[in-house]
Structures are given as structure tokens and as C-alpha cells.
Amino acid sequence: MMSDRVAIVGAGMSKFGELWDKSLIDITLEAGMYSIFDSGVSGSEIDGLVVGNMSAGRFTGQEHLGAMAVDMGGLGSIPSYSVEAGCASGGAAVRQAYMAIKSGEHDVVLVLGCEKMSDVSQTEAMNTISVAGDWENEGMFGATFPALYAFMARRHMMEYGTTEEHLAKVTVKNHANAAHNQWAQFQRPVPLEVVMRSGLIADPIRVLHSSPVTDGAAGLVLCREDLAKKYTDTPVYVESSEQSSDTLALHNRKSITQMDAVIRSTRSSLKEAKLTINDIDVFELHDSFTIGEIILTEDVGIAKKGEGGKALDEGITEIGGKFPVNTSGGLKARGHPVGATGVAQIVELVLQLRGDAEKRQVDGAEKAMAVNIGGTGATSIVHILGR
Amino acid sequence: MVAAGIAGYGVYVPRYRIKTSEIASVWGEDGEKLAKGLGVFEKSVPGPDEDVATISVEAARNAIKRGNVNPLDIGAVYVGSESHPYAVKPTGTIVAEAVGCSHDITCADYEFACKAGTAAIQTCMGLVKSGMVKLGLAIGSDTAQGRPGDALEYSAAAGGAAYVIGSENLLATIEETYSFTSDTPDFWRREGEDFPSHGARFTGEPAYFRHVGAGAAGLLKKTGTTIDDYDYFVFHMPNGKFPVAMGRQIGVPKEKLEDSLVVRRIGNTYSGSAMIGLARVLDIAKPGSRIFVVSYGSGAGSDAFSITVEDAIEERRGQVPTVDDYIERKTYVNYSVYAKYRRKIKALS
Numbered sequence: 001m002m003s004d005r006v007a008i009v010g011a012g013m014s015k016f017g018e019l020w021d022k023s024l025i026d027i028t029l030e031a032g033m034y035s036i037f038d039s040g041v042s043g044s045e046i047d048g049l050v051v052g053n054m055s056a057g058r059f060t061g062q063e064h065l066g067a068m069a070v071d072m073g074g075l076g077s078i079p080s081y082s083v084e085a086g087c088a089s090g091g092a093a094v095r096q097a098y099m100a101i102k103s104g105e106h107d108v109v110l111v112l113g114c115e116k117m118s119d120v121s122q123t124e125a126m127n128t129i130s131v132a133g134d135w136e137n138e139g140m141f142g143a144t145f146p147a148l149y150a151f152m153a154r155r156h157m158m159e160y161g162t163t164e165e166h167l168a169k170v171t172v173k174n175h176a177n178a179a180h181n182q183w184a185q186f187q188r189p190v191p192l193e194v195v196m197r198s199g200l201i202a203d204p205i206r207v208l209h210s211s212p213v214t215d216g217a218a219g220l221v222l223c224r225e226d227l228a229k230k231y232t233d234t235p236v237y238v239e240s241s242e243q244s245s246d247t248l249a250l251h252n253r254k255s256i257t258q259m260d261a262v263i264r265s266t267r268s269s270l271k272e273a274k275l276t277i278n279d280i281d282v283f284e285l286h287d288s289f290t291i292g293e294i295i296l297t298e299d300v301g302i303a304k305k306g307e308g309g310k311a312l313d314e315g316i317t318e319i320g321g322k323f324p325v326n327t328s329g330g331l332k333a334r335g336h337p338v339g340a341t342g343v344a345q346i347v348e349l350v351l352q353l354r355g356d357a358e359k360r361q362v363d364g365a366e367k368a369m370a371v372n373i374g375g376t377g378a379t380s381i382v383h384i385l386g387r
Numbered sequence: 388m389v390a391a392g393i394a395g396y397g398v399y400v401p402r403y404r405i406k407t408s409e410i411a412s413v414w415g416e417d418g419e420k421l422a423k424g425l426g427v428f429e430k431s432v433p434g435p436d437e438d439v440a441t442i443s444v445e446a447a448r449n450a451i452k453r454g455n456v457n458p459l460d461i462g463a464v465y466v467g468s469e470s471h472p473y474a475v476k477p478t479g480t481i482v483a484e485a486v487g488c489s490h491d492i493t494c495a496d497y498e499f500a501c502k503a504g505t506a507a508i509q510t511c512m513g514l515v516k517s518g519m520v521k522l523g524l525a526i527g528s529d530t531a532q533g534r535p536g537d538a539l540e541y542s543a544a545a546g547g548a549a550y551v552i553g554s555e556n557l558l559a560t561i562e563e564t565y566s567f568t569s570d571t572p573d574f575w576r577r578e579g580e581d582f583p584s585h586g587a588r589f590t591g592e593p594a595y596f597r598h599v600g601a602g603a604a605g606l607l608k609k610t611g612t613t614i615d616d617y618d619y620f621v622f623h624m625p626n627g628k629f630p631v632a633m634g635r636q637i638g639v640p641k642e643k644l645e646d647s648l649v650v651r652r653i654g655n656t657y658s659g660s661a662m663i664g665l666a667r668v669l670d671i672a673k674p675g676s677r678i679f680v681v682s683y684g685s686g687a688g689s690d691a692f693s694i695t696v697e698d699a700i701e702e703r704r705g706q707v708p709t710v711d712d713y714i715e716r717k718t719y720v721n722y723s724v725y726a727k728y729r730r731k732i733k734a735l736s
Contacts, residue, residue: 020593122587199420 006101007228007235008385010039010221011350013343016335017185019215024060024116025072027217031340032073032112035219035347040231041108043075046221048106051082052093052113053339058128060116069112086132087288089113090218090342091243091372091381097222098241098383107224113343114217125213129338132375134249145288146210148250148376150202153291156257157204160306162294167209168195169312170290171332177319178329180359181348185214185335209290214335218343220350234354239367239384240272250376257306259377262299266371269382273367277301280384281365282352283323284345286373287330293317296371297325319360327352327360342372346383353387391512392560393694394522394553395454395703398666399445400546400653400713403432405725407541413722414536425541426627430654432720433530433545435728439468440478442659443528444485446549449707450524451486454551454558458487461551462520464494465510467503467658468547469576469583470530471496482526493520500574501623502684503527504548504658509564509690511552523552529657534582535731542626544654546713548662558700559669559678563693565606567598574685585685594687595625599633602681602689610693614638617693618676621664623683624650646671652714665694667710674698 012034014027022030028051036043051065062068066080085092090113097109117125130139133148156162172192178184190208198208221231228235244265247253253260270276277300285300287293294308302323303311311317317325328334328348331341349368351357365387372381406429408418422428433442443466451458464483471478479494497503497510504527511523528547533539552561573594576583586594599622607613620639622630627650634644647664656663661682668678678694708716726732 018588018592020589118588 005225006098006222006238007225008220008238008346008350009223009228009231009235010035010041011219011347012038013183013218013347014216015183016214016216016337018118020118022215024056024062024114025068027116027215028069028112028114029073031114031217031219032069032110035221036110039221041221041223046075046108046110047078048097048100048109049075049078049080050093050096050109050111051080052090052111052343053082054084054086054089054115054132055128055338056116060119065114085379085381086374087286087338088342088372088374088379088381089339090344091370091383092342094220094343094346094383095241095243095381098238101222101224107227109222111220111222111343112217113340115337115339116215117213117337118215122213137249145376146202146205149289149291150205151250152256152295152376153204156291156295159257160309162309164196164204165192166294166309166312167204167290168192170287170293171195171208173312173318174287174326174330174332177327177360178333181329181334184329184333185212186329186333205289211288211331211336214337216335216337216340216344218340218347220343220346234387236350236353237386239275239386240269241383242269242272243379243381246378248375248378257295259295259299259373259380261377261380262296262371262373265380265382266300266369269384273384275367275384280323280367280369282327282349282362282368283325284328284330284348284370285325286371287326287332288336288373290332292373293325293330300369300371319362324362327357327362342381345370345372346385349385353385389516389518389554390557390560391515391552391554392557393550394555394557395450395456395551396549396558396666396669397446397449397453397707398546398548398663398710398713399442399449400656400663401431401433401437401442402716402718403434403720403728404429404717405432405720405722409722410541421541424628426631426651427542427654428651430542430544431546431656432725432728437545438472438530439466439470439528439547440472440481442530442545442547443478443482443526443549446528446547447482447486447524447526450549450551453703453707455703456522456551456553459489461488461522461524462492463511463514463523464488464492465497465507465524466526466528467497467499467507468528469498469500469503469657470532474578499688500685501625501657501660502682502688502690504662505682505690508550508552509566512561512564515552515554521553525550525552527658527662529659531655531657532582537582539583539585542655544656546653546656546659546663548659548666550662556699557697558703559694559696561692561694563606563610565602565609565691566688567601567605568688569598571687573687590685594685595629595683596633596636598687598689599623599681599683600636602691603637603679606691606693612693616677617679618643619646619668619672619678620644621647621661621668621678621680623661623681624648624664625655627651649710649714663710669696669700670709670711672696674700
């Protein structure tokens, strides 16, 4: 039966961080179990599984994660597979599950996002992430993600007067939020001057402007709208799921201070959900580097073009501001286990919409938006949720 | 059972130093920031004719002289190091002959990354307590290797300490020891390789902090003591940052750790590190002072000791150079000379 809407009835995640004593399987199952327990769905009712993962083959030497999760998770013989869309793999997994239910092919689907990044050297981790860009034309020439985001930051500074302090303010805000998130990698505030003094990686990008190398997994249970109330009194609905692509390489874009894929996918998702940006109460925006969050606040429509820095100065993206962004701590402070990130964004928004986000709760949140980016914006996956 | 303790101790640190800023300038790093971050401002460099054997001999001679012991009473010699000059052929025999031991001894070389020397102390304690030997000589000594350009190059230093372990005329009593050991591959060097490899951030939390922390907790439990019962703390010093963070984690007041932090001025002497730190405390501690020592060796394990300084220590001071004497005795070299001395120039070797 075709489902009008798709509901999210379970959300859970593993702790994010350097999980030296846990394997990829451990954390993936942990997130799966938490989300299933949270949903009240019994394992036998799940009829499909999608895993979001970017590069388990290189990070841990394991692929075929769908079968792995079904097998180790004791989920019988249900269909399963993993999807990859660079750093947007998690968002892609959520979208695949959404479409599977929406089409009527599946009723209850478990979505997992996972990445175990700390088992390889830092150089190997950097190279592995870099292949989400255009390896032959960027990575191979040393244009790693910090370098590419540095180009974007420099240009944004030149065109719009964005400052190093703006880059640092994103970090300060997101760390302050993560201090109240028990799953986050860095549950501590960090002062502005410490961010401003932190080591330079690719001028003007500093260590504390960058998301860390993280191990972690997140899970969601999605089901048909008409089944949702059977499992929970507080289902969250996917109001829209949209995706757009752009050139893989940064240098092929008309502008490097905006992400067209984000503009397209946020506009179409708002249209699909019959909402305007002013209806959205809380956001999770992909801040792999803090300049990314500044650019996204503009592309999403929270701030006018070039005024992402000003939005920070005015505090409108803080909890309590008009458009709270990254209440979870974002990629910067919650951590960025690449394939898990897009799922973890949705986990945070589900908590917000249920009113379960505790000290980081946005009062009365009704609608929420997640923007998950792959590479420097070659993929943008947007979900709007409502309660 | 008889008590075991320190009947004599001595150290040796090569005179050459290279500043962290000098190494940093070669690799295009900010030296001042790096030195502050690492807590290592300069490190000792062995001269071209110095190795673990010569360093061990110097330290052992100092230990024997300070303890006023007869080398012929030594029944066991153990040298702990990860830079023994020979892969096969003991350093210990060279040392034993050079310091005048008899041939009626047992001897072996130890290796357990940076804690082989404290493992040697434990072995000697066992032999002394059981009555198998009158005195044992335990040495921790290294000319540590750091790959050019690697983070380790800023800290890998040279130096050693020797402890004569006995049961009479003790300068300090070792009341108790406890070890914590697990298979944790944080740092290693395979046979035939010139430089060690390491797991970067993995060397911190799951390796150093877990093992030193567990070693400390285990010894406190075994002895029924608390942090407050001790006047001085010594932790293995891979850099200046880790021991301070370790102290903070378990609630050691800063001033109780400060005196042992020799790493800031000589770097990480590996097997010599905690043992030289302990020697510096023994150089200044008043009789009755209690010292808490935890060494650490990658791979990984920690050896913890509870030590009380005895009255006899005061009359044995001034006999041989102190740790500070060696720290102050220095000649700076630049990176080129350092590269030559450490045989890092390929065409030379």
C-alpha cells in the first residue's frame, strides 16, 4: 500500500568520539538497538534495512554492510544494502528508506549510518575523506577538504567581509550546544580566543574550525504513516525529502561562496512540504568546516547572501534565536563519522520535535530541517520533518 | 620477609642539547608554540661515541659510588632499553665488567619500551627479597630514535639511570610495587627498522593514560594509601604534557609533580625517563618523604612503586653528580650536527 507520509518512530545513536575499544560492528549494532528499542517495533516487523556509509572498505576493511548489519543484528533475511554519497551517505540512506516506504514496497525500515575512522592513520583518514571530492583534479594535487574550504572562506571574506571571528563563532556556538548533548564527541564549551589561536591548517581554516575524525553510528526506524501510532504517541513525520547534485569539483562552479545544490534542494523541499523558511523552528546544517555553516545559513535562506556572519553576530542561530542551527553541536562538536552524520542530524531533530532534547531543547519546535552535504556541495540532501 | 629498596642510585645524561625550536625550524613548524604545547623545550643528544652501554656504565658507576657498595656484592645486572647497541649480545655484560662486578652474577637485557628499567628494578627486588642475591643492579637507559620530521623527533632523547637494589643501608625503601599490563599496540619498532612507528592519538587515552592510571589506582588499592599520603609523584614523561594531565586526572597537586618533570629540559629518555625523574626527587627529598612512581612502557604496561626516603640519603649526597648537575652541563648543537651525531645522514652510515 502506498503511504501518504512516512513516519519516524525510533531514533538512537552510539556515543560519538574516538571509540578505541569498539569495532564498526559494535557501534553500528549499538545504534540499531537503541533506535529499535526507542521505537517499540519488534525486530520481526522490520522488513528492510539501509546503511549509510562512506568508506568502511578503506577505514576498516569491511564492505557489504547491509548484510553485516542484518546478520549480526539478528534481523533474519530481510533485504539490505548500503548507500554511498560521500559525506551525505547518511542522508542518502534516510532518503532511500523514505522512498522505499513511500512507494509501498516496504512498511518498516531500519536506517543505520556508521563510520569508524580512528583505526587508520590521520593521513589515511584524510586521503579517504578526500575522495569525496574530485580526486583526479583536486585531491591528487593536494587540494584536501581543508584547502578547498579555505578557498571558499577566503572568497567569502573578500566578497562579503566575513571575518576569522565569524568562523570562530560557529565553533563557540556549536560547542556550547554539544555541552548538553550526552552523545557528542566534545561535550565542552570552547572560548573564542582559544579557537582564534588554534593551529592553522589551511589559512584561514584552523583546527578548531574543522570537524574531527570520529567513530560513531546513528539509527532511525521509519514506517508507514498509518502504522506509526501503533508504536508511539509521538511520531515525527518526514514532510519532504529532496536531493540535488552539483559539479564534483569546486573549481567548476560559477560561485564558490554558495552551494547551488543546497539552494535547489532546500527550495524544492520547502515547496514539497508547503512551508516557508520562517516555518522552520530548528536546523541541522552540515558544518564540516565552520565556513560551511555560514554559507549554508545563507543558501538555506536563514540569512541573506553574504550575511551569514552577521547572523552569528546577532545570535539568531543560537538556541533561543529565531533560527537555531546545530543544537546537537553539529559536525564540529558532536563529531563527524562521515556516513553516520546525515542520520545523526535526523536523530537530533526527532528529539527536538518530540521535546526530548533536554537542556538544548528549542521550545515548541514543530518543524525542522536537516541539510546533509557531500564533498564541497556536490550532493545536497534535505529533509524537513514535522510533528 | 626482608625489605627491599634503593641502596644506591645514579644517572647520566649526555651533554649535547638541541632546542625544540631548532628542530622545528627545519620542518617549518612554529617552534615556540610546539615547545609549549609539548612541554619539551630542549632534549639531550648522545655524542657520536655514546650509546646505551656507555650511558649505562656512567649511571651505574654513579649509583655504586653514591651507595658506597662493593660491586663484588652485586649478584644480578639487568639493563632495560629499547636501543641496545646489539640485537644479539647483551649490554648488561659490558656494564657488569666495566663497573667491576664479579663473574658470579646473573645478567640479562630487558626490553619493554619505556619501562624496561623499572621492570629490572622489580626483578632485583624479587631476587633480593628471596635472598638469591645480596645486591641487584637495575638500569634503564636509552638513546631513543625519532624519525626525522616525525612528532617523536622533538622528544626522543638520551640518558639513563641506575639503581642498586638491596636490603641493607638503604637510601630509600620500596614498600610495594604493582604492575598493570595489556596487549595494546600504541608504539612499536619491528626487527631491523631504524625508527619506531606509533598510533598517533591512540598513544594517549587507551595507552598511556589507561595504563598509568590503572597502575596508580592498583598501587593505591594494594597499599591502602591515598594521593594525600605522598609528597612527590613521578610519572613516565613521553612529553611534558602527559604526566601533568595524568596528575590532574587523578588529583595530584601540581607542586607534588613539578620536581620530577625533567622532560622539559632533556626530553623523553625512554627507559631512563621515570627513573631519572625519581632520581631528581631523591636528590632533594627529605628523609621520611614518600614518593609515588609510575613508569609506562608502550605495548603496554605500567610499573608503580611506593617509596619512602630514609635518613641515610643525606650523608650520601654530594658524592656524585646530581640530575640537575647533568641537566645544567650542556652544549647546544644545531640540527646539522645533531643529524651527524644521530647518524641520520644516509651517506655517512
